[in-house]
Amino acid sequence: MSANAALPLIPLPEEKAAQLARVVDGLDTAALWWLSGYAAGLASQPAALPRAVGAALAKEPSAQQRLTIVFGSQTGNSRRVAEQLASKAEAAGLAVRLVRADAYPTREIKNERLLYVVISTLGDGDPPDDARGFVEFLAGKRAPELPELKFGVFALGDSSYPQFCAIGRRIDERLAELGAVRLVDRADADLDVERAAKPWLDAALAAARDALKAHAPLATVTPLRPVAAPAWTRERPFAAEVLVNQRLTARGSEKDIRHFEISLEGSGLNYEPGDSLGVWPRNPPALVDAVLQTLKLDGNASVGHEETTQPLRLWLTEHRELTKLARPFVAHHAAIAGSAELNRLLSPDHAPALVKLLAEYQVIDLLRAFPAAWSAEELVAALRPLTPRLYSIASSQKAVGDEAHLTVAHVAYDAFGSAHWGAASNYLARSDEAGRVPVFVEHNDRFRVPRDGARDVVMIGPGTGVAPFRGFVQERAATGAAGRNWLFFGNPHFRSDFLYQTEWQDALKKGALTRLDLAFSRDAAHKVYVQHRISEHGRELWQWLDGGAHLYVCGDAARMAKDVHEALIAVAVAHGGKSREDAEAYVNQLQQQGRYARDVY
Incomplete structure (x- = not known):
């Protein structure tokens, strides 16, 4: 059935249906959820609808009474932190406006009184695509003086790059240059975002409550949320069956690119083309064995860290990053090894050499090249937590039903005299057709086919x-x-x-x-x-x-x-x-x- 054929099922006159289509065109997922909740609230008291709409508009909190949170995100981490902050602030009774950076009207910044910016740095010093205009505006001549603004910045990045968290740092410095007052110190988060996010969120919320407490209390507002939260999330992934693991490239190719078909049956997970499937990987067993042997550590030894105790092998297999090397771990290893060469690489004037080391070495290569005596507890504490990998979904649910298809380059190569692998790609490649992998859907509302099907x-x-x-x-x-x-x-x-x-x-x-x-x-x-x-x-x-x-x-x-x-x-x-x-x-x-x-x- 065509879209047009389905329109008579909508209980609206044609003119109203057209108005509705114009209203929802271009809205992202968060806005559509809000609209659905708002409409449901009005439907519960239809006789009061005109008054409710007028009251809702009249009671929109002014800039002096609210917290505005602007986020710029490439892979979803910044959005997630911003949403956590908005949820906490709303639960604390604060009026909150949560806005993606490309939807924020920059002309309004002169009226803001409390602004938090949560923003990532893409690669080596670029802003996320949805924040380019916002960043350029702040850096440019049109940015106004902001003496009445109080602000805070949460910056996300990857310490493998020299320009770690550069965009967040620039925004933090620029807002101060424009006369704004830093209400909470900037936090710089590496790939293990939660480690920096929790203390910053607590401090940011406490500061916001203090900043807004002098204002008159607002009318009680019931948070408009989806009726039911999704059953499977990043923190609680779905164990999905791998139906197909098929090599796409020919045997003579230098690349091993696989096509995976993963069953979402029974999960209730939905996606649109442009979304990603998050995969929680497990490190290759041979790599875990190599780390244990190199450091002469017992994989069965119990290790306690942050209120969790489990065998060292399990820590290294499922919870610690081994295929990506980060600057903080290099610095920790240099201290334990007492290596003058590593300390030289860590100095600012040898940044290019450090970048090369981080790009070419995995954790095992560092441990072998610069021997040091690690304890199991020190190792678990120093390694970054393992993070999920996001893969662009290579299918439409309208075509494949309860499945998600992936196109993945299996990372497997020899270096420094031994085999090397990518964490998630190898994990997927090792899964036979009856295997299960922990997955979740990461929505990307910026990367969608046009709603207008007539568009090229x-x-x-x-x-x-x-x-x-x-x-x-x-x-x-x-x-x-x-x-x-x-x-x-x-x-x-x-x-x-x-x-x-x-x-x-x-x-x-x-x-x-x-x-x-x-x-x-x-x-x-x-x-x-x-x-x-x-x-x-x-x-x-x-x-x-x-x-x-x-x-x-x-x-x-x-x-x-x-x-x-x-x-x-x-x-x-x-x-x-x-x-x-x-x-x-x-x-x-x-x-x-x-x-x-x-x-x-």
Whole structure:
């Protein structure tokens, strides 16, 4: 049945149904939940509806009476912390406004009196995509003086990068420069976010209560929440059965890329194309054995840490990060080993060498290269907690039902004379077709197919970055979207690395895919990447964009995404007749309008 055919089932006149469609268009998940709860509240007292609407608007708390929380998030961690803060503040009776950075009206900042910013740093010093405009505004000349503002910043990042938490630090410093008063000290969170989040949340909530206590009490407001919280979450994952574990690349390929089909039957979990599936990994047994043998520790020894006692082997298998090396652990190891060489690398003037070490070494490599005597308790305390890995879902539930499909590069290589693996990719690769893995859904409301099915879509996804676009094409076909679909895909070799080749060819035949442009970088004398194909077909791409197309990029953030961004600017210059400055503004505007979205990592 088409969407139009289903409309008569809505108990609304056609005009009201159209108004409703305009109201909900573009709202994210949080806003839709709020709206559903608000409507349910009005429905319970229909006779009082006009008064309720007027009262709700009249009682909207002023900037002087409320806490505003702005968050910028790339993978969902900042959003999660911001939501925790908002929930705690609301439970404490405070008026709270929670806003994603790209939805925050920057003109209103001059009226704010209490502002908390929760923001991540993408890679080595970039803001998350949903916060670019907010960060640029604060850094620019239009940012006003803010002598009446009190603020706090929670910064998230990855200590493997030199610019650790750089965006949060810049915002913290800039707000102070503009005359705002720091109400709570900034906290910098590494990948183990909760370790820094809990004390900061407690301090931020206490400070907010003190700051707002002088104001007159607000009318009691019943929190508008979903009726039932999801049964399975990041903290309580669902044990999902692995139905299919299939290699996509040919045996001769340098890459081992797998297609996984994971059953969500019985979980009640729902997702949309653009969302990710979080996987809680377990470290490879051989890697755990190597750490224990190198340090001469007993894996069966009981180790207590933060009110939990369990065998050391279990700590290292399920609860501690072994495949990613972080600066704090290097510093701790340098102290125990008494290594002058490591201490030299940790000094500010040797930052590039440390970056190289963190990129190339895993924990086991550091332990072998610089011997030191660790106790089991010290090791567990010093290692970062194991964190879930997020994989873009490569399917549409409208097409596959209670399943989620993943496209995963199995990380397995030799270095320093021994085998190395990625934690989650190896865990998935080791799961046989009857295995179960702990999973949860991480929603990404910024990365969605257009609600208007007539819109054209351009998808740029080299390597495993093609994953969400398999879901996009399935979704658009299932909903009968009339808009055209154009995919750019790249990988090293046509014969061995053309992921989902037969599916794309079938989609082209059926019209589900309008156009497919390929870049196999190692099949020609000169390397060709997706950004080169963008340039080659710039005139047609400009026509699509000028006609209202939505553009999506998924994949490597460090190089590919930046090269594609530059190629898009060049297209606007060459075929849009714009200056470099105007072309940059045009591409940025596409992002702000939600017509250029990225899922990069």
